[in-house]
Amino acid sequence: MADTAEIVVVGAGMAGIAAVYHLAARRAARRVVLIDEREPLTLTSDKGTQAYRNWWPGPDATMLRYMTRSIDLLEEMADESGNAFRLNRRGYVFVTADEEGVDRLRATAREVSAFGMGELREHAGDASSYQPAPAEGFARQPNGADLLDGTAAHHAFPGLTPDTGAALHVRRAGWFNAIALGAWMLKRALGAGVTFVRDRVTAMDTDGGRVRGVRLASGARIDTARVAIAAGPVLPDVLRMLDLELPLFQELHAKLTLRDTRRVVDRAIPFLIWNDPVELPWTDQERATLRAEPDGERLLLPFPGGVHVRPIDGPHGDELYIIWTYDIEPRAFAWPPRFDRHYGEVAIRGLARMLPAVKAYFGHGDRGFVDGGYYCKTRENRPLVGPLPVDGAYVLGALSGYGIMGSHAGADLLAAHLTNARLPEYAKWFLPSRYDDAGYRAEIERWGANVGQL
Numbered sequence: 001m002a003d004t005a006e007i008v009v010v011g012a013g014m015a016g017i018a019a020v021y022h023l024a025a026r027r028a029a030r031r032v033v034l035i036d037e038r039e040p041l042t043l044t045s046d047k048g049t050q051a052y053r054n055w056w057p058g059p060d061a062t063m064l065r066y067m068t069r070s071i072d073l074l075e076e077m078a079d080e081s082g083n084a085f086r087l088n089r090r091g092y093v094f095v096t097a098d099e100e101g102v103d104r105l106r107a108t109a110r111e112v113s114a115f116g117m118g119e120l121r122e123h124a125g126d127a128s129s130y131q132p133a134p135a136e137g138f139a140r141q142p143n144g145a146d147l148l149d150g151t152a153a154h155h156a157f158p159g160l161t162p163d164t165g166a167a168l169h170v171r172r173a174g175w176f177n178a179i180a181l182g183a184w185m186l187k188r189a190l191g192a193g194v195t196f197v198r199d200r201v202t203a204m205d206t207d208g209g210r211v212r213g214v215r216l217a218s219g220a221r222i223d224t225a226r227v228a229i230a231a232g233p234v235l236p237d238v239l240r241m242l243d244l245e246l247p248l249f250q251e252l253h254a255k256l257t258l259r260d261t262r263r264v265v266d267r268a269i270p271f272l273i274w275n276d277p278v279e280l281p282w283t284d285q286e287r288a289t290l291r292a293e294p295d296g297e298r299l300l301l302p303f304p305g306g307v308h309v310r311p312i313d314g315p316h317g318d319e320l321y322i323i324w325t326y327d328i329e330p331r332a333f334a335w336p337p338r339f340d341r342h343y344g345e346v347a348i349r350g351l352a353r354m355l356p357a358v359k360a361y362f363g364h365g366d367r368g369f370v371d372g373g374y375y376c377k378t379r380e381n382r383p384l385v386g387p388l389p390v391d392g393a394y395v396l397g398a399l400s401g402y403g404i405m406g407s408h409a410g411a412d413l414l415a416a417h418l419t420n421a422r423l424p425e426y427a428k429w430f431l432p433s434r435y436d437d438a439g440y441r442a443e444i445e446r447w448g449a450n451v452g453q454l
Contacts, residue, residue, distance in 0.1 A: 005033040005224040007418060008214055010201050010238055012036035013045040014182055014403050015396050016230035018411035021185035024192035026412075027419050032193070033222060035214070037200035041182045043335075044232050044373030045403065049255060049310060049321050051271055052405035053092050053173035054117055055145075057108050059447050061115035062429045063382065067402070068116065069424070070409035071172060075138060077181065077408075085181035088174040088314065089138040090270040095153070095160060095167045095354055098276050102166040105275070109145050109168055118144025118172065127152035130169075135268055135315050138174065145170045159266055159355050175271065175310060178404045197222075204241040204393075211242075211392035228394040228414060233333045233374035235397040242390045246432055247378060248398055249330040254339045254372035256322040256347045256365070257312070264357035267315045273308040274354035281349055281362075299342060307350040322347040322368075325401075333374055344368045375400045380444045385413045385430040394418060395432060 009019050012034055023029040054071055056063040078087040096102055106120075113120045123130045123146060130146055146169040148156055153167035160167070190196065203215040204227065213223040231238045236248050279302050282290065290296030303326050312319040324347050327340065340346070345365030352358040361367075377400045378384065384398045396414045399406050413430065416423050434440050 003220070003222060004031070005195075005222050006031040007033070007226045007228060008222055008224045009034045009228045009230055010036075010214070011229065011231040011234070012038070012040040012186075012196065013043055013230065013232045014041065014178060015232065015399055015407040015410060017041070017182050017186050017189065018407040019228055019230050019396055019414055020189040020194045022411040022415035023189075023418060024194045025185075025188040027415050027421070028192075029415070029419060030193060032189075033195045033197055033224075034189070035197045035199055035201055035216070035222075037198065037217070039198075040186055040196070041179055043234075045182060046179055047255070047371050047373035048178070048401070048404055049175065049271075049308075049323055050178040050404055051092070051173070051175040051310065053170055055092060055112060055170040055173060056115070057112055059443075062426055064112065064115045064117060065424075065426050066383075066409050066430070067406060069412065070406050073408040073412060074176070074181075074405070077184070078138065078176075081184050083137070084184050085177045086136065086314070087138050087176040088134075088136055089141045089172065090133045090135070090174040090310075092170040092173040092271045092273060093157065093167050093269075094170070094273050094275050095164055096275040097161065097163040097165050099165060101275055105166055105168045106147055109147060113144060117170075118142075120145050120147060122147045122149075123152045124149045125151055127155040130156055132156060133169075133171070133174075133270060142171045144172075157266075157269060157272070159264075159269070159357055161354055161356055169270065173271065201238065201241070206242065206390060209391055211390060224392075226392045226394070226418065228396060228418065229388075230396040230414075232397070232399075232403070233376045235376050235395070236333075239388075239395075242388065242393055244388060244390065244393075246384065246395075246398075247435060249377055249379075250333050251325075251328050251375040251377065252331055252337050252339070252372065253323075253325055253375055253401060254343050254370055256344045256368045256370050258320050258322055258344075258348070258361065258364075258368035260311075260318045260320050262360050263318065264360050265309070265311065265320060265355060267311045269309075269311065271308060271310045272354060273306065274350070275305045276353075277305050278303045278307065278350045278353045280346065281352065281359075299346065303346070303350060307347065307354065309351055309355070322351055324350050326350075333376075337372065337374070339370050339372065343370050380447055383410050383430055384432050385410045386417050386427065386432060388432055
C-alpha cells in the first residue's frame, strides 16, 4: 500500500469512483489513492433505480445546467465504452388524472424548457405526431418533452388508468446499469495509476489548518496534502474528523423489486411516475385489521404522489423496480437499514392507481425484495462540491437521490478544483462556503425543502 499520495479520495461509491476516474483517466493526476472499507459500489450506489433525467424544475436553471453536463459525460462514456452500461433514453413520464395537475405539468414543463431542457411539444388524440422511445440506446432521440392529453397518453402507454388526464414524457432521461458503469470507470482509473485501498479511514491528521494525512483502521497512515471526501451517507461522520459540520441530513429511501410473472406491465414502458395523491385501495376487512395495528391507521390516510416504476433489464426478464418516497422524515444513518414492513404492499397498491393491472399482485407485497439506501442531502437539495474550510480538504457529496446520474458532473467539477482548471459558472452554487452568505440562506428558506426531488 502507498504510504504517500498526491490526492486521497475517501469513499468508493459512484461519486468516489467518478472522482478518481476524472482525476487520473481524464486529467492525468498522479498518485491518487481511493479508500473504502467495503467493496466498491456496495453501500448505496447499487441500491437505487439507476435512472437519470434532465428534468429539474426551479427555482432557477442551476441544477438543470449541472445535470446536463452530467448527462453529456454519461453519453461520452457510453460512446467510448461501446455502451457497456446500456444507457437508454426511454424517458421519464409523469402521469396525472387531475385537471389542475395537467395545468401544473404544462406550466412546469414550460419553465424547465426555458431553463434549457429543450422544446415542449403537445399532442392530442391519436398521438400520430408523437415519437415513441426505443427500448435500447440513446442516439438520435428528441430532446425536450412531449405533453400528451388523455387520449394520446392511452395510445402511447395503453396500460395507464382510464381516467388519465395527461402524461408528460421527458425525453433526455432513462436509465442504465450503474454497476457496469462504475466498474468501467474504476478499471480506467486503476489503469491510469489509481491505487485502491480496502480499509476504513479513522482520522484525518491536520497541522496549522492544513491536511497532512489520513489514518486507517489497520494502523497505517497515508501522508497527503489533499483529501477529497466522497463518503455518501457517511459524509457527516468523515467531516467531523476535520471538526466540520455542514447543514446535512439523511432520508432513508426504499425500493421494491417485484417479479411480474403475470406480465401485467409492458416491458417497453418508460420510467412512469404518478403525480397525484393516492388513497390505498384496502378492503373493509383489511381496514379493520390495519386499525387494530399500532401503526396501521397511517396506511388509511392519503399518501403523497410520486409512486414510480420501471422494468429491470429493459425488454428482458420479468422484474420491476417500484419506488415510492412517502416517508421523508430525517433519520440518523444506520447500517443495515430497517424499512417499513408494509412497504412492499403499499408500493404495489399505490402503483395500481396508475397501472390498474397491477391489482393482480395485491396481497403479494411480501413476495418482492425491499432494499434501499440513504439520501444525504442539503436543505435545498443541491450537492456540495469544492474546497472545505480546512486547507487541502475537498468534498463531493450531498448527492441526495441523484448520485448515480449526478456524480459525473460533480466529479468533473471536483477534479477541476483539484487540478486548478477553469471552473464553470455554476461552480459557485455548489461550494460549501455558500452557506456563509446570509442572502443565500434566506433564499433557501423561500424555496422550501426537497427542490427537484421526485
